[in-house]
Amino acid sequence: MDWLTEPFQHEFMRRVLVGGALIGFTNGFLGAFVVLRRLALMADSLSHSLLPGLAIGWILAGGLVPSALFGGALFAALTVALGAQLLARSSRLKEDTALGILYTVAFSVGIVLIGLFKVRVSLMHWLFGNILGLSNTDLWMIWGISLVVVPLLAALQRPLLLTLFDPTVAASQGIRVNLLNFVLMTCLVLTMIASLQAVGVIMLLGLLIAPAATVYLLCDSYPAMLWGGGLIGMFGSCVGLLLSYRLDLPSGACIVLVLGAIFFAAYLFSPRYGLVRRLRRARHFHEESLARWPGGDGGKSA
Numbered sequence: 001m002d003w004l005t006e007p008f009q010h011e012f013m014r015r016v017l018v019g020g021a022l023i024g025f026t027n028g029f030l031g032a033f034v035v036l037r038r039l040a041l042m043a044d045s046l047s048h049s050l051l052p053g054l055a056i057g058w059i060l061a062g063g064l065v066p067s068a069l070f071g072g073a074l075f076a077a078l079t080v081a082l083g084a085q086l087l088a089r090s091s092r093l094k095e096d097t098a099l100g101i102l103y104t105v106a107f108s109v110g111i112v113l114i115g116l117f118k119v120r121v122s123l124m125h126w127l128f129g130n131i132l133g134l135s136n137t138d139l140w141m142i143w144g145i146s147l148v149v150v151p152l153l154a155a156l157q158r159p160l161l162l163t164l165f166d167p168t169v170a171a172s173q174g175i176r177v178n179l180l181n182f183v184l185m186t187c188l189v190l191t192m193i194a195s196l197q198a199v200g201v202i203m204l205l206g207l208l209i210a211p212a213a214t215v216y217l218l219c220d221s222y223p224a225m226l227w228g229g230g231l232i233g234m235f236g237s238c239v240g241l242l243l244s245y246r247l248d249l250p251s252g253a254c255i256v257l258v259l260g261a262i263f264f265a266a267y268l269f270s271p272r273y274g275l276v277r278r279l280r281r282a283r284h285f286h287e288e289s290l291a292r293w294p295g296g297d298g299g300k301s302a
Contacts, residue, residue, distance in 0.1 A: 007245050012132065019134050019142050020237040020255070023195045026146045028211035028233025030153065030191050032225035033184055035212040037164050040205065041096055042081070042185075045103035047192050047204035049080035051110030051127075054196075059117050066137050070193055077189040080106050129200030129252035131241065138197050145194040149187045154226070160184065161222055198237070199252035206256035210263050211236065217266040217273050236262060 007013040034043050053076025054069050061068035080102045087098035153160070160180055162170040167177045192204055199207050211233040215225045240255030247254070268275050 007242060013245060015136070015139055016131050016134050017238055017241055019139050020131060020198060020241045021234045022142050022146045023198050024207065024233035024235070024237030025230040026149055026191050027195060027207045028229035028231065029150055029226055030187060031208045031212035031233070032229050033153070033160060033164065034188070034209055035216055036225070040209055041099060043188060043208055044205045045099040046077045046081060046189060047201050048103045049077050049106040050192060050196065051201055052076050052106050052113060055110045055113040059113065066141060070141065073193045073196070074189060076106060077192065081185055127200045127202050128250055129196065129198050129203060131198040131251045134197055142194045145190045149191055152183070153187060156180065156183065157226065199255060203252040203256050206259060207233065207237070210256070210259035214263045214266045217270045219272065232262060233259070
């Protein structure tokens with residue numbers, strides 16, 4: 001068991017695993033709302049729009065100042081999200097089209113800024129993450145965001161559920177739908193910022209939706225999607241980090257690959273919605289149909 005315990009002998013790995021567990025749980029928990037609300041495009045757009053904010057934060061602060069990076073990323077993501085809604089309401093465009101335009105423009109602006117101002121941080125670091133460089137300041141930020149996002153969403157899960165499935169009924173019962181949508185969007189942006197160090201801009205979507213999508217294939221329970229998604233996200237993050245350490249591979253890719261393997265296992269072998277079960281049911285139905293049809297196997301006696 002030395003291969004499993006040896007990483008914990010290093011202080012940086014203990015810090016990384018704690019951060020990875022928190023990030024994985026928070027993303028898995030929040031991912032339930034993203035999957036049920038069908039916000040995958042929104043989440044992908046917001047993750048890409050973080051890049052110009054990070055570049056602007058670095059330029060204004062003159063270096064890797066966590067508060068500046070946090071403020072820049074938050075400003076950029078909210079600007080894209082609110083800008084897409086404004087475009088959709090003031091033109092013929094649908095919101096997904098507006099999002100597609102804004103996030104690609106924002107991502108391009110980030111790349112140009114990095115080139116123009118000679119930002120001394122590898123673009124690969126921001127695109128694919130490098131959780132092994134997690135600092136104590138980063139860890140405290142992850143703690144703070146997790147302690148805000150998870151309890152807040154847990155407390156609001158009933159009105160959020162009603163808002164997700166029927167906003168009109170929710171509004172008729174006195175629920176402030178627009179405010180809840182803004183809270184959900186803000187939690188999404190905060191969680192993405194906390195996750196950047198682990199998986200980067202490109203891999204964020206996989207960490208966010210894979211755990212919830214896995215539970216969605218396994219059961220129909222809303223609470224199970226929240227807490228089960230959180231546990232799967234935590235497990236996948238920790239296992240991915242250990243694989244990354246052992247194999248000397250990028251941490252973000254390893255985390256998403258582990259979560260992807262869990263998802264495809266559920267897709268194939270889920271006891272309720274798995275592909276294997278559906279194929280067996282289809283085959284059984286086909287055999288029963290043949291047995292009842294006069295010209296089939298059931299008509300041999302004729």
